[in-house]
Amino acid sequence: xxxxxxxxxxxxQIADKMSMHHGEWLRYGSNxxxxxxxxxxxxxxxxxxxxxxxxxxxxxxxxxxxxxKMAVPQARSLIxxxxxxxxxxxxxxxxxxxxxxTDIMRAVKLANALNEKLVVEQRLxxxxxxxxxxxxxxxxxxxxxxxxxxxxxxxxxxSVTYDDGxxxxxxxxxxxxEITTPSVYDVYFDTRVQDWDALSWVEVRTIKxxxxxxAQHPEIEEEIASLPRxxxxxxxYDNAGMSLVEDDDxxxxxxxxxxxxxxxxxxxxxxxxxxxxIYFDGPNKYGCIPVVPIKPEPIHMMGYGYxxxxxxxxxxxxxxxxxxxxxTNQSATxxxxxxxxxxxxISVQDIGGLNFVYYTPQNVEGGGKPEPMQLTQxxxxxxxxxEVLKGHMLEISNLNSAVRGAxxxxxxxxTAIATLTVNSxxxxxxxxxxxxxxxxxxxxISCKAHAQFSTTERTLAVTAKNNMAYSYKFSGKDIEPIxxxxxxxxxxxxxxxxxxxxxxxxxxxxxxIKTPQQYFRIIEGAPTEELYKVELSETxxxxxxxxxxxxGEDVLALATDDHPAHIQxxxxxxxxxxxxxxxxxxxxxLEHIQEHxxxxxxxxxxxQGMVRTGKMPEGGFAPQPPxxxxxxxxxSVGAVMGxxxxxxxxxxxxxxxxxxxxxxxxxxI
Numbered sequence: 001x002x003x004x005x006x007x008x009x010x011x012x013q014i015a016d017k018m019s020m021h022h023g024e025w026l027r028y029g030s031n032x033x034x035x036x037x038x039x040x041x042x043x044x045x046x047x048x049x050x051x052x053x054x055x056x057x058x059x060x061x062x063x064x065x066x067x068x069k070m071a072v073p074q075a076r077s078l079i080x081x082x083x084x085x086x087x088x089x090x091x092x093x094x095x096x097x098x099x100x101x102t103d104i105m106r107a108v109k110l111a112n113a114l115n116e117k118l119v120v121e122q123r124l125x126x127x128x129x130x131x132x133x134x135x136x137x138x139x140x141x142x143x144x145x146x147x148x149x150x151x152x153x154x155x156x157x158x159s160v161t162y163d164d165g166x167x168x169x170x171x172x173x174x175x176x177x178e179i180t181t182p183s184v185y186d187v188y189f190d191t192r193v194q195d196w197d198a199l200s201w202v203e204v205r206t207i208k209x210x211x212x213x214x215a216q217h218p219e220i221e222e223e224i225a226s227l228p229r230x231x232x233x234x235x236x237y238d239n240a241g242m243s244l245v246e247d248d249d250x251x252x253x254x255x256x257x258x259x260x261x262x263x264x265x266x267x268x269x270x271x272x273x274x275x276x277x278i279y280f281d282g283p284n285k286y287g288c289i290p291v292v293p294i295k296p297e298p299i300h301m302m303g304y305g306y307x308x309x310x311x312x313x314x315x316x317x318x319x320x321x322x323x324x325x326x327x328t329n330q331s332a333t334x335x336x337x338x339x340x341x342x343x344x345x346i347s348v349q350d351i352g353g354l355n356f357v358y359y360t361p362q363n364v365e366g367g368g369k370p371e372p373m374q375l376t377q378x379x380x381x382x383x384x385x386x387e388v389l390k391g392h393m394l395e396i397s398n399l400n401s402a403v404r405g406a407x408x409x410x411x412x413x414x415t416a417i418a419t420l421t422v423n424s425x426x427x428x429x430x431x432x433x434x435x436x437x438x439x440x441x442x443x444x445i446s447c448k449a450h451a452q453f454s455t456t457e458r459t460l461a462v463t464a465k466n467n468m469a470y471s472y473k474f475s476g477k478d479i480e481p482i483x484x485x486x487x488x489x490x491x492x493x494x495x496x497x498x499x500x501x502x503x504x505x506x507x508x509x510x511x512x513i514k515t516p517q518q519y520f521r522i523i524e525g526a527p528t529e530e531l532y533k534v535e536l537s538e539t540x541x542x543x544x545x546x547x548x549x550x551x552g553e554d555v556l557a558l559a560t561d562d563h564p565a566h567i568q569x570x571x572x573x574x575x576x577x578x579x580x581x582x583x584x585x586x587x588x589x590l591e592h593i594q595e596h597x598x599x600x601x602x603x604x605x606x607x608q609g610m611v612r613t614g615k616m617p618e619g620g621f622a623p624q625p626p627x628x629x630x631x632x633x634x635x636s637v638g639a640v641m642g643x644x645x646x647x648x649x650x651x652x653x654x655x656x657x658x659x660x661x662x663x664x665x666x667x668x669i
Contacts (some may be wrong), residue, residue, distance in 0.1 A: 005263050007201065011281035015272040018188075018203060018256060025188050032452065033139075033191075033304045037184055040137050040309050043316065044079070046071050058327070070327040074390060075312035078397040082308070083132045085399075086432045089489060091128065093443050096484040104481050110474050111482045113460050114450065115443050124439075130181045131294050132435055138184045139305030139352060143293040143438055144204055145286075145445040146255075147453040150212065151176040174456045177446045177499045182206070187291060189592045191303040199303075201258040202258050208253045213279065222450050223276045227251045257289045284311050285452050290445050292438045296430040308431075311396050315389045322386040443485040451476045538562055542569040545592070549585055555592050560611045563600035567593050 006017060042049055050071070052059055059069040095111030097104045118124065127143070134141035188203040199229065207230055214221050230250045253273055260267040267284030295305035454476035461471055504522040507513045513522065542565070545555045550568075557566070570589055579585055 007258050007264060007268060009111065009597065011270050011272065013280045014256065014270055015254075015275040015278065018254065019274060024186070033299075033302075036307065036310055037138050040307055040313070044137050044309060044314055046072075046074050047073055051506045068324055068328040069320070070324045070330050072323055073316075074319060074393055075309060075316040078312065078393060078399055079133065079136045079309055081399055082136060082397065082431070083129055086132055087125070087129045091125055091439065092116075092488040093119075093440070095447065095479075095482045096486060097481040098483040107479050109483045110460060110472060111447050111479045111485070113472070114447065114479065117460065118177060118179065118443065118446055122177070124179060124442075127179060127181050128435060128439060131438070132431065134181070135294040135296055135305065135431065136308045139295065139297065139299070139307035139310075140184050141441045142182050142184075142187050142517055143292045144180045144182050145290040145292070145442055145449060146178045146180070147175055148178045149175050149448045150216065151178060162578050174458060175453055177449050179442060179446065180206075182291075189303060193303050194298060194301060196293050196295070196303070199259075199289065200261060201256060202291045203254055203256045204291055206253050206255060207250050210249050210251050213251075213253070217277075217279055220277055224251075224273070227273050227277065252405060253576040257284055257286070257291065259284060259289050260287060285450065287452070287528060288445065290449075292445070294431075294434050294438045296434045304491075308397070312393050315393045315396070319386060319389040319393070322382055322389065326382055326386075410667070436489065440487050443487075444482070447479055447482045447485065451480045451482070492508045538565065539569075542566055546570060546573050549589050549592075550579075552584060552588070554588065557592060557595040557599055559599050559603045559607070561596065561599070562612065563596040566596050570596075590667075 007014065035053075047057060050059060051057065057071075059071075061067050062068050076566055093112070093115040095108050095115065097108050131141035131143055168433060181202055186205040188205070189199055189201070193199050210224060210227065217224065228251070229248045230252060251273060253271060256268075256270045256272075258264055258268040267287070269282060269284040269286075270278070271280040272278045297306040297308075298304075299306050390643055457473055457475050459471045460474055504513065504519055507522065508519060511517050526575050546568075546569070547557050550573075557563075570593055574586065594607060
């Protein structure tokens, strides 16, 4: 009989099988990639991990401690600059639904507010830096999305009585999303698979409080209490010289996620510490693997990523050696040595603060004059080599001097400085692109987790554009229509003060900036879309109306619309021969165009000017002739100005008659 798929077996067997391989995951003696992780860890944090004296950051090595080891973390500084460049923009996301309508618009608004809440509460701006830094140091960084049933607002409190008579109050929470950044040491997967989306399962190691787990799983209290504390079974960081948490309260919990597939249609999720402590075993309700990688440079035919730091380390090590040689010479011979011939009758009291070396000169009667012994001079090649190494590191990292705040000689204009900065960012596009894709997936999984697990009604604070906050009552099903999340990133030029200043000056010259407030908003980093958001909203409306025509829906024209723009945009829909053969769509489009045409004739031009410019026309209101009367109960433009009611006039005229092809029979079209 064929052996079944091992992931369909009992949870205890899965826990045993996975536990057998935990030690192999970090067997650095036979895995060069894991060796690189360890080496990069020590090098990146060398000034902390290799510190051996609280009085000095220098180390003294050699048989007699004669060599001054001086570590100047140039490579680490460059990595931090890369991370800062890629993550400097504040995170903002836009949710996208797969349909349209009033309910969908509400779902999108809720999802956008939820994403904003997660960015703030989960400190995602800082966590993206952690993940990007790990990707540079280890070749991979990770985000993990979890629905925590022990988070959120407690709404039920029960008292649990144990066999020995003890009682404990246990609270039930409504749950909440948690976003974490596990390291390469904590994520276990099949490294033979290069494409992450092709993986069937992933395991993540987490650290949790023993007593929280006992409160949630009192039926296995003894098994949880006997688990070894963190650091007793797997000494991962000991090889890098790092100490582990020596707290008996903290233990390892392993979470295995298998995504839905033909072999396991509902997927599977198992949480355990060992085969005796199974905390959860059931379907994977996330519907995916809720672990998202950042892997800017994949290693061909392997699931690992290539770390940028590994490119810098050879130069960094030789850079440290060169500086150590110079520092050793300076430390040993920094005090001036004076050669003093015997018989010269010179004593220490005559010239204080120096070291005297007495010698007997040859063929010199009566001694001689003292001379300096130049031992502090290091070979100039040592200094030149150090500068060459530093230049190589800058070139490898693709960070020019403008990014580091020191523009090249002669470069003073904001445009040139901003261009140099953008060039550096373009070289780092693989990291920024990988990070953006990961963040979009993280926020989408977070929205789906709320839709799947949030069953209680909760309140979500939404901040309007006028900074007024109001609350929404919602549950998970309200955001089920969300199918995609898009990250909002501005131009790299907007990420620099020089770039923003240059853009603001050009927009001011072209007249797109009309007020001082707009100018300073651009300088402060506001998106340029704010300058033409009115025009964008009009274009969005026209696009939505064309989509409504294709669905066979009616569209309402208002007196305050930009009628020429609407007529031109809607008429472009009829430039498709397939649409022209659909008489119903043609009739609706031409009827709507006729409404705009009639409203353009009937609406007061002063009102139109105020809508277009947002300003009162010069000279104020001129005397106007009596407004024309619209038939079929419609109100005149005079009603728009306050004589009766706004509604009839803003609703447009009654539909006009059309011929058999849907063309209006009235004049003008």
